[in-house]
Amino acid sequence: MNPTRTRGIILNKIKQALSKKKNNLQEPNFSSPVFAYKGEEDRTIVFAENFVKTKGEFIFCESESYFHNALQLIIQKRGIKNIHVWEDKLFSHIEKSQVAYNRLDSELVNTEAGITTCEVLIARTGSMFISSATRSGRRLSVFPPIHIVVAYTSQIVEDIDNGILLIKNKYNGNLPSMISLVTGPSRTADIEKTLVLGAHGPKELILFLIDDSTKN
Numbered sequence: 505m506n507p508t509r510t511r512g513i514i515l516n517k518i519k520q521a522l523s524k525k526k527n528n529l530q531e532p533n534f535s536s537p538v539f540a541y542k543g544e545e546d547r548t549i550v551f552a553e554n555f556v557k558t559k560g561e562f563i564f565c566e567s568e569s570y571f572h573n574a575l576q577l578i579i580q581k582r583g584i585k586n587i588h589v590w591e592d593k594l595f596s597h598i599e600k601s602q603v604a605y606n607r608l609d610s611e612l613v614n615t616e617a618g619i620t621t622c623e624v625l626i627a628r629t630g631s632m633f634i635s636s637a638t639r640s641g642r643r644l645s646v647f648p649p650i651h652i653v654v655a656y657t658s659q660i661v662e663d664i665d666n667g668i669l670l671i672k673n674k675y676n677g678n679l680p681s682m683i684s685l686v687t688g689p690s691r692t693a694d695i696e697k698t699l700v701l702g703a704h705g706p707k708e709l710i711l712f713l714i715d716d717s718t719k720n
Contacts, residue, residue, distance in 0.1 A: 547627040547660045548713070554630025558688025560709040568597065571654070571714050575601040578710070579617075584650065588615045591639040594654060612643065617650035618706075622686075623674070624667040625660045625713075629687060632711075633667050636682035637675065645686070651706035656716040 548564075555562050563578070565571040575598070579587070589598050589605045598605050598619065606615070620640040623633040632653065634645045645651055661667050664685070672679060689709045 547662065548657050548715075551625055551627040551630055551660050552713070554628065555688075555711060556630070558630050558709075560630070560688050560711055563710065563712050565712055565714045568714055571712050572597065572601040574712060575652075576603055579603050582650075584616050586611075586614050586616045587619060588612060588617070588644060588648065589619045590641070590644055591621055594619060594621065597654065612647060615648045617652055618644040618648035619652040619654065620645050622653050622655050622659070623683070624670050625655055626662075626664055626667050626685075627660055628663050631664075631685050631687040633671060634684045634686055635671065635680040637680035642682055645684070646706070649706055650708045650710065651689075652710045652712070654712050654714070656714050658716050 552562050552564070563574055565574055579601075585604075587598075587603065587605045588607070588611075589595065590607060590609075605619070618640070620634065621638060623635050623637075625632050632655070634640075636642050645653075661670060671683065686709070689706055
């Protein structure tokens with residue numbers, strides 16, 4: 505077949521395909537969100553689905569009592585012995601779970617897991633905001649190989665913008681000196697494009713999400 509004729513046939517097919525699509529083209533909307541999200545969807549479900557996609561371990565708790573039992577079971581199952589907790593609001597929860605924990609900063613080097621709260625959860629990306637304003641500071645969410653987070657369904661917002669706004673309101677416009685957006689366990693693929701978890705932080709991220717939707 506004549507190369508010139510073949511090229512003409514190909515170009516003609518391309519022109520035909522483009523002409524058929526012209527009627528369907530729309531002006532780009534640069535204000536539309538990057539992540540698709542249907543407002544009528546339950547934010548808890550959207551968050552859970554996206555959180556699991558990031559290789560996080562998600563545990564939904566119907567109540568605080570359920571959380572106490574679930575935490576005890578997972579600690580026993582994993583055989584975790586050295587756990588650090590620094591936040592006052594978590595002490596009673598951990599004690600009700602009958603889980604031994606350490607408050608000493610000096611023994612952090614030997615810790616296996618750190619239990620913290622978070623500022624807010626982002627439904628669209630399955631992420632969470634951690635800040636230095638809590639007693640857990642900058643280290644307890646980063647140093648231990650296992651990061652356990654305790655959060656409530658009321659902390660879930662639709663997107664990052666809403667998350668930042670919530671934090672601003674919480675601290676009266678004065679943002680904490682460090683705000684970290686955590687999306688799944690720490691990871692890297694710098695070496696031969698092989699995904700490695702725990703490269704720059706915790707290898708495991710476990711979230712206990714407590715349902716507080718029925719509380720006044």
